[in-house]
Amino acid sequence: MDTKHNTNSLKDFEVNIKIKLAFLWTSVTLCYLYGDYFELYVPQKTAGLVNGANLLDNPVKLFMAAFLLAIPAVMVFFSILLEPKINRFLNILFGVFFTLIMVLIAFTSLTPWRSFYVFLALLESVITTLIVLYAWKWPKGA
Template sequence: MKKTILEDIKINIKVKLASLWTSVTFLYIYGDYFELYVPTKVSGIINGNSMLDTPIKLFLASLLLAIPSLMICFSILLKPQLNKWLNIVFGLFFTAIMLLIAATSFSEWRVFYVFYAILESMLTAIIVWTAYNWTKQIN
């Protein structure tokens, strides 16, 4: 009897990195969306009682969260050397941030947030590992 083997093509590292950043970005969006269901969150936003209660804080948060979204296209478009180091630097940065958020967000209503933070930190750690181990071309 013939044994069927599923095809497994080699995926370009740039595509791998872009897909990892895409997953991270979706998890950020879902985490922030689901946080709106935490009691008093929406009323706090409406009343101006939130972490992002000034134009500067809102801009800085926007700047921070633009990075993972931009890393999706940068992972495809940039030259390998710059691409590798941006993935390592931003991967380490976001891994640290998400581990800090996971460690400081424990509460009954934020278990989902800790879950997302752990997933995000795992994915960004994989980004760092993948970029660090970028295969070198021998000329």
């Protein structure tokens, strides 16, 4: 009996490293968005947005936050577009950077109302660690 043609198995194919990285960056970006959205349900959060008593209380801080969070979104595109050497470098660099930021946020958000934020920050850390590992093990050319 030929075991190569097992009718019970599903065909799989190898996913290109660039596609894996792009989808990982997509996943982490969505987690960032969900975290910021769910934070609006924390008591007094929206009041702080209205009266200006919040972390992003001036144009420079707001721009810096926008710039920082644009990086993962742009990495979705860059992971597909860029040539392997620079692509690998940027994925490792930003993967490590965002992993460290999210671990810091997780440990500084340990309150009952922010437990969702801790969960997402740890999940985001796992995803960005996977980005680093995949980029680090980028397949070599022939």
